Amino acid sequence: MNIQMLVEAWLAMGANKLRTFLTMLGMMIGVGAVVLMLAIGQGAQYVVDQSIASMGSNLFIILSGSTTSGGMRMGSGASPSLTVADADALAELPDIAAVAPASPDSAQVVYGASNWSTRIYGTTSAYLEVRDWHLSAGTPFTDSDVRAATRVALLGQTVVDNLFGDENPVNKTIRIKQSPYLVVGVLAAKGQSLDGRDQDDTILVPITTAQRKLFGNQFQGAVRFIMAQARSADVMDAAERSMNELLRQRHHIPPGGDDDFSIRNLTALANTAADATRAMSAMLGAIASISLLVGGIGIMNIMLVSVTERTREIGIRIAIGARQKDILLQFLLEAIIISIAGCTVGVVLGIAGAIIINQMADTAVVITGSSVIMAFMVASAVGIFFGFYPARKAARLKPIDALRYQ
Amino acid sequence: MTAPVIHIERLHKNYETAAGSVPVLKGIDLSINAGEFVAIMGPSGSGKSTFMNILGCLDEPTTGRYLLNGSDVRSLNGDALARLRNQVIGFVFQGFNLLPRADLASNVALPLLYCNEKKHARLMRAHAMLDRVGLGQHASAHPNEISGGQQQRVAIARALINHPKLILADEPTGNLDTKTGDEIMSLFKQLNQEDGITIVLVTHEPDIALYAHRLVKFVDGLITYDGAVMAAHT
Numbered sequence: 001m002n003i004q005m006l007v008e009a010w011l012a013m014g015a016n017k018l019r020t021f022l023t024m025l026g027m028m029i030g031v032g033a034v035v036l037m038l039a040i041g042q043g044a045q046y047v048v049d050q051s052i053a054s055m056g057s058n059l060f061i062i063l064s065g066s067t068t069s070g071g072m073r074m075g076s077g078a079s080p081s082l083t084v085a086d087a088d089a090l091a092e093l094p095d096i097a098a099v100a101p102a103s104p105d106s107a108q109v110v111y112g113a114s115n116w117s118t119r120i121y122g123t124t125s126a127y128l129e130v131r132d133w134h135l136s137a138g139t140p141f142t143d144s145d146v147r148a149a150t151r152v153a154l155l156g157q158t159v160v161d162n163l164f165g166d167e168n169p170v171n172k173t174i175r176i177k178q179s180p181y182l183v184v185g186v187l188a189a190k191g192q193s194l195d196g197r198d199q200d201d202t203i204l205v206p207i208t209t210a211q212r213k214l215f216g217n218q219f220q221g222a223v224r225f226i227m228a229q230a231r232s233a234d235v236m237d238a239a240e241r242s243m244n245e246l247l248r249q250r251h252h253i254p255p256g257g258d259d260d261f262s263i264r265n266l267t268a269l270a271n272t273a274a275d276a277t278r279a280m281s282a283m284l285g286a287i288a289s290i291s292l293l294v295g296g297i298g299i300m301n302i303m304l305v306s307v308t309e310r311t312r313e314i315g316i317r318i319a320i321g322a323r324q325k326d327i328l329l330q331f332l333l334e335a336i337i338i339s340i341a342g343c344t345v346g347v348v349l350g351i352a353g354a355i356i357i358n359q360m361a362d363t364a365v366v367i368t369g370s371s372v373i374m375a376f377m378v379a380s381a382v383g384i385f386f387g388f389y390p391a392r393k394a395a396r397l398k399p400i401d402a403l404r405y406q
Numbered sequence: 407m408t409a410p411v412i413h414i415e416r417l418h419k420n421y422e423t424a425a426g427s428v429p430v431l432k433g434i435d436l437s438i439n440a441g442e443f444v445a446i447m448g449p450s451g452s453g454k455s456t457f458m459n460i461l462g463c464l465d466e467p468t469t470g471r472y473l474l475n476g477s478d479v480r481s482l483n484g485d486a487l488a489r490l491r492n493q494v495i496g497f498v499f500q501g502f503n504l505l506p507r508a509d510l511a512s513n514v515a516l517p518l519l520y521c522n523e524k525k526h527a528r529l530m531r532a533h534a535m536l537d538r539v540g541l542g543q544h545a546s547a548h549p550n551e552i553s554g555g556q557q558q559r560v561a562i563a564r565a566l567i568n569h570p571k572l573i574l575a576d577e578p579t580g581n582l583d584t585k586t587g588d589e590i591m592s593l594f595k596q597l598n599q600e601d602g603i604t605i606v607l608v609t610h611e612p613d614i615a616l617y618a619h620r621l622v623k624f625v626d627g628l629i630t631y632d633g634a635v636m637a638a639h640t
C-alpha cells in the first residue's frame with residue numbers, strides 16, 4: 001500500500017466535509033452507544049461481583065419455617081424452629097467449616113447527642129468467619145462474651161459514620177434501648193449486598209445478649225437464621241444433604257414430613273444473580289450494536305453516492321493504469337478512515353458520557369480497555385464490510401463506461 | 407522492420423442497445439509500425455472514437471484480433487491490461503480529463519501512483535515533465551486555474567510520464583483555437599520525431615492532419631483510405 005493513497009482518500013473526504021462529518025456521525029453515535037452501554041453493563045457487573053465477594057464464600061443460610069407446608073407457601077422464618085443448639089450441632093458436620101446463628105432486629109442506637117436506627121444482629125464470633133468479615137479497629141467479642149451475655153457491640157462503618165463522625169468509637173459506650181453497650185470493634189466496610197442493602201448499616205452483639213437482654217424471646221434459644229460455610233465449593237451439595245438430614249433428625253420430622261426449616265445455597269443464588277447481570281450487560285451491548293450497524297449502513301449509502309459521483313474520476317484512473325485492486329483499495333480506505341475516525345470520536349464521547357453518568361447518578365460505570373478495543377475492531381470491521389460493496393462496484397466499472405459517464 | 411506496434415485484423419464492434427445490436431466497426435484491418443504518426447479522419451459517427459477506445463484497451467472488440475506490442479489483447483487479464491495502459495499507452499482526450507481536485511503536478515504524477523514509484527521520484531518526474539511542456543511554473547495550480555491549451559499540455563505530460571511507446575489522441579485539439587492547436591501539434595510532432603513515439607490521432611481538421619505522415623479515413627465503420635497525407639485527400 002501507498003501513503004499517497006491515504007492522502008488521496010483524505011483529500012477526497014475533505015472535498016465534502018459536511019457529508020463526511022454526517023457519515024462519521026452515525027459511526028460516532030454507534031460506537032459511543034456501545035462504549036457507554038458496555039460501561040454501564042460492566043459497572044452493574046462490578047457491583048454484583050463486589051457484593052458476591054463481600055458475602056463470603058460457599059455460604060448457606062438456613063431459615064426457620066418451611067418453604068412449603070402442605071402445598072402452601074409459608075413465609076420463611078415464620079415460626080422459630082431453629083435454635084442455637086442446632087447451630088452447634090451443624091458445626092460438628094465434617095463438610096462444614098463454620099456456623100453462626102443469628103437473630104436480627106431493629107433498634108434505636110444513641111451516642112451522645114447522635115442517634116441512629118439500625119439492624120442489630122445477635123450472633124456469635126463465628127459470624128465474622130462465615131461472612132469473611134474483618135475488623136478495621138478493635139477486637140471481636142469472644143465466646144466467653146457470648147456465654148456471659150455481656151453488653152459488647154461491633155459497629156458497622158455506616159453506624160460509626162453516623163454516630164461518631166471522625167471520633168474513634170472503640171471503647172466508647174453507646175446506648176441500645178437505653179442500656180449501655182461497650183464498643184469493642186469496628187467492622188471493615190463491605191458495601192452493598194446483592195439485594196442492594198447497605199451491609200455496613202449494622203451492629204453485631206453476642207446472641208445471648210440479644211436474646212436475653214435486648215429483644216427478649218418467647219422461645220428460649222430460638223434463632224431467626226443460621227449461616228453455615230462449607231469447607232469448599234466441591235462439597236456444597238454434600239454439605240446441604242448432611243445438614244438437611246441432621247436438622248430433620250434433630251427436629252424429629254418423620255420420613256415424608258415437611259421440613260420446618262429451609263436451606264438456601266447463597267453462593268448458587270449469587271451466581272444466578274451474576275449470570276443475570278452478565279446477560280443484561282450483553283443485551284445492552286447488543287442493543288447498542290444495532291446503532292453501530294445503522295452507522296455502517298450510513299457509510300455504505302454515502303460511499304455508493306460517492307462512487308457514482310466520481311465515476312468519471314474512476315474512469316480516468318483506470319485509463320492511466322489503475323488496477324481493479326487500486327480502485328478497490330482507494331474506496332475501501334475512505335470507508336475505513338471514516339469509520340475509524342468516527343470510532344475514535346465515538347469512544348471519546350462514550351467515555352465522556354460514562355464519566356458524566358458516574359458523577360450525576362450514583363451508579364458504578366466501568367470502562368475497560370477490552371471494551372474500547374472491541375468497539376474499535378467492530379467499527380473497522382463495519383467500515384470494511386459496508387465499504388466493500390461500493391468499493392467493489394467502483395473497481396468493476398468498465399473503463400469506457402466510467403469515462404463516458406456524465 | 408520489427409513487429410508492428412498495432413496489428414488489427416477483421417475487427418468488428420457492435421454496441422448493444424435497447425433497439426438491438428448496432429454495428430459500428432464493420433471489419434477493420436490496420437497495422438501501425440513503431441515510430442509512425444497516423445491521423446484518423448472521417449465523418450461524425452463513423453466510429454473513430456470507438457476504434458481509439460479499443461486501441462487504448464478501454465473497450466473490447468466484439469470480434470477480430472488486436473495485437474498490441476505483439477501480444478493478443480484478448481488473452482490478457484485485467485491487471486495486464488492495466489499495465490499496458492500504464493506503461494505502453496498514453497491517452498490524450500478531447501476533454502482533457504484531468505482530476506479537478508488535484509494540482510497539476512499530482513495530475514501528471516498520477517500514472518506513477520500505479521507503478522510503485524516512490525513519492526519523491528514521482529514528484530521529481532512530474533515537475534520535469536511539466537517543464538518539458540512549458541508549465542513548470544504552474545505545478546501547484548489546479549486545472550480550473552489554467553487555459554484549455556494548458557490543460558491539454560498537462561494531459562500530454564501525464565500521458566508521457568511513463569515513457570509510453572504509443573500515444574493515442576482523440577481530437578486533442580477539438581476544444582482549442584487554431585493557434586493553441588498548432589502548439590499542441592508541434593509538441594506531438596516533436597515527441598514523434600525526437601523520442602520516436604508512435605502517435606495515432608483523430609481529428610476533423612485538415613490542417614491538423616497535415617502534421618501526420620499517414621492518413622486513415624473512416625466512413626461508416628470501414629476504412630476507405632489508408633495512405634500518405636496529401637492536401638488533396640484531406
Ligand SMILES: Nc1ncnc2c1ncn2[C@@H]1O[C@H](COP(=O)(O)OP(=O)(O)OP(=O)(O)O)[C@@H](O)[C@H]1O
Pocket residue numbers: 421422423428430448449450451452453454455456457
Ligand atoms: N455506448 C454506445 N452505445 C451505443 N451506441 C454508441 C455508443 N457509443 C457510440 N455509439 C454509436 O456508435 C457510432 C460511432 O460513434 P463514435 O463515437 O465512435 O463516432 P466518432 O467517429 O468518434 O464521431 P465524432 O467524430 O462525432 O467523435 C455512433 O453512431 C454512436 O451513436
Ligand SMILES: [Mg+2]
Pocket residue numbers: 454455456576
Ligand atoms: Mg469521436
